[in-house]
Amino acid sequence: MGGGGEVIDNKQVILKELVKGAPKESDMAVKTSSISLKVEEGSKGLVVKNLYLSVEPYVKLRMKKFEHPDFSSFTPGSAMDGFGVGKVVDSGHPEFQKGDLIWGIVGWEEYSVIKNPGSFFKIHHADVPLSYYRGILGMPGMTAWVGLHKVAAPKEGEYVYISGASGAVGQLTKLGFDDAFNYKEEKDLDAALKRCFPEGIDIYFENVGGKMLDAVLLNMRLNGRIAACGMSAEHNLEEPEGVQNLRIIIHKRIRMQGFVVFDYFPQYSEFLDDVLPKIREGKIVYLEHITEGLENAPAALAGSENVWKQVVSVSRE
Amino acid sequence: MGGGGEVIDNKQVILKELVKGAPKESDMAVKTSSISLKVEEGSKGLVVKNLYLSVEPYVKLRMKKFEHPDFSSFTPGSAMDGFGVGKVVDSGHPEFQKGDLIWGIVGWEEYSVIKNPGSFFKIHHADVPLSYYRGILGMPGMTAWVGLHKVAAPKEGEYVYISGASGAVGQLTKLGFDDAFNYKEEKDLDAALKRCFPEGIDIYFENVGGKMLDAVLLNMRLNGRIAACGMSAEHNLEEPEGVQNLRIIIHKRIRMQGFVVFDYFPQYSEFLDDVLPKIREGKIVYLEHITEGLENAPAALAGSENVWKQVVSVSRE
Missing domain, CATH: 3.40.50.720 (NAD(P)-binding Rossmann-like Domain)
Structure with missing residues (x-):
């Protein structure tokens, strides 16, 4: 792992093989690997503790063999990934500090190493449910x-x-x-x-x-x-x-x-300025279905409709 | 006919019946009716002597039975129509005078009565071939x-x-x-x-x-x-x-x-300002195939490709 520091267990959702048709729970496995909670020496990456993962159509899509200029299929044997919300555990990047809340594409696992955090957003408004940042605010x-x-x-x-x-x-x-x-x-x-x-x-x-x-x-x-x-x-x-x-x-x-x-990501703050007040005032009502625990993510994904309402809570900390 | 004035023969291209598939010469007939060269008393219409008719895809389309919000099929037994260039013979409309050159939708005939000239354009630049106004300048x-x-x-x-x-x-x-x-x-x-x-x-x-x-x-x-x-x-x-x-x-x-x-017709003069100089300077080369005589229009139409290059010259005056 390198980087020194504490090495701990890291539960992961692994894709066994590329699937045809609708993904089934048995197409995925929950395995435990290990991870260092310190970024590698000289890296500008992050180590993130994942809080919420999005159960979303495009995760299902990427379980299949397909070609697309912007996305690729998952690699069988590796952890799947998708949009999620996390907390920075260690940072080698000047713009992120330990304790920052962020959202972006993270692994379907308890902790993720983010090599290039440039595409991540920092969460500045935590008065709304954090899970919203992988959905209505994501x-x-x-x-x-x-x-x-x-x-x-x-x-x-x-x-x-x-x-x-x-x-x-x-x-x-x-x-x-x-x-x-x-x-x-x-x-x-x-x-x-x-x-x-x-x-x-x-x-x-x-x-x-x-x-x-x-x-x-x-x-x-x-x-x-x-x-x-x-x-x-x-x-x-x-x-x-x-x-x-x-x-x-x-x-x-x-x-x-x-x-x-x-x-349009450069206009994200304009989006937040428009939508956050509407959420706080109850003018936009947002419903989510939250599944507790990473180990329940495969069942949640396999049973999900092609909607973005479902969230897996990885950690409530 | 009404309107008084000289009544003369008016050669017309008539659609016999709505066609299926590609129109044939025999689907049309050239007949002679008569027309008064004076507009009716109180009318704001025009009588126009047709100079050029456009042999164009949408004339063929209108020979078929079809539904479209902007166009209708021709009426069998009546003269066909399409874009053409003409000269005003008599006018009841304050904006058009006898002798004006115009373009718009006219009958496939030697003379046409235009009841509502509001959609016609006056031709102010006659230093280029007049036939251009049913094609590149139309x-x-x-x-x-x-x-x-x-x-x-x-x-x-x-x-x-x-x-x-x-x-x-x-x-x-x-x-x-x-x-x-x-x-x-x-x-x-x-x-x-x-x-x-x-x-x-x-x-x-x-x-x-x-x-x-x-x-x-x-x-x-x-x-x-x-x-x-x-x-x-x-x-x-x-x-x-x-x-x-x-x-x-x-x-x-x-x-x-x-x-x-x-x-975009309100921007027609902007279009002319852009294109007329390029035609005069030879920067745009425009090719037409001109068929002489209204009686040859059915053969020209039946034999035409779906292009706008073909013109029927009705009168060279």
Whole structure:
């Protein structure tokens, strides 16, 4: 391990082999390795004690073999990783101190060594639940905010439709929902949309694609905007659903914009300034389901829907 | 007829019946009716002598039964219509005088009654061929200009790909072509694009859709823009080709914008200020194929490719 200092047990969730289809609990194993709680001499990294891990669609995606310019599959035999919240145990980096709370991509393990903390955010507001920083105040919440405020730019009175609303975006827009439906239970998506949006849709936050997008296109209004974000399990790369109605974007003058939330991370403090007060005032109600203990993470992941509501609490310290 | 004044023969191209598939010469008939050369008493309309008619994809499209919010099928038994250039013979409208040259949608006939001239443009620059006003200086040229300059907004050094370049847009961008291919002769569109754009594509002017769009998406660069314009025969509404690769717009952060040139008509003079000097200086070379005589219009249309290069000269006066 190097670095000297205390070496302790480190429980980890390991991917056994790359999976096909929906991941099962038995595709993962909880093993114990050891870790030094001191960063290596000369390193600018961190040692972090993990507090919360996100049970999220893209962890499931990375358990499969896939190709993507921004992400890679997990390495079988190694600890899985994903967005999480942690506390700095030791730091070789000038911007982080022991005791700092942070969020970013950490291992599915009790302690993680972070070699390059440059992509981590420090948590300055701990008066809200820390678990929020892997959800509504983390990447998924930021995605929702960016898609709506920076990409789609809604105007007063416009109609907004969010597919996959039980996930990231739905969390941020819970308040103000006028109607909702479960698209898996609707035989006719077009009819469901016409029922919920008799006047049509101005803004579509695209999380699903395929047939859903086709149905939405039929119901978009003139000058509509479609914000399309990534990193979700709906990108079933093996069998992409075709889109038939794309020509509609022409006569309806629709703008469709793909975006990746990472590009907007420099605006994270603007996001917090907007959302934190709404959480404190109860204007945004955020629900999470917290599973206690890293050893229960495989079951939580295998049993999860493709939503961002679930958290594993690794340590309550 | 009413209106008094001289009543003369008026040759017209009539659609016999709505067609399926590619229009044939025999789907049209040239008939002679009569017309008064004076506008009706109290009318704010025009009587126009037609000079040039555009042999264009959307005339073919309107010979079929189809539904579109902006256009309708032709009425069988009546004269067809399309973009054309004419000269005002009589005017009840305060903004148009006898002798004015105009362009807009006119009948496929020697003389047309224009009930509402509000959507017509007066031609102020007759030092270039008048036929240009139904092509490069008319709707298709304006479409190309809007798509590139207002929608896609190219920056110095960016790579631009135009599908259907033999049509409207290609005309405006002939100068500066680095490479081209005939997509009907390419078995592998992706390979053809990689050959022509080894560095990838920043801007795609979408005129084709379907498999072409899929191949282009594979070759787009980060932050690419796709300008999608309408009114072309490639919108085969009976069997739209699906698009499989749309998810690529997310990680490549692509903006796809549908537009309709009519929305930009208020900027027509800005367009002329940009393009007219380039035509006069020979920086834009515009090629047309002119068929003489309205009676030859059905053959010209039936034999035309889906491009905007062809013109019927109705009168050379």
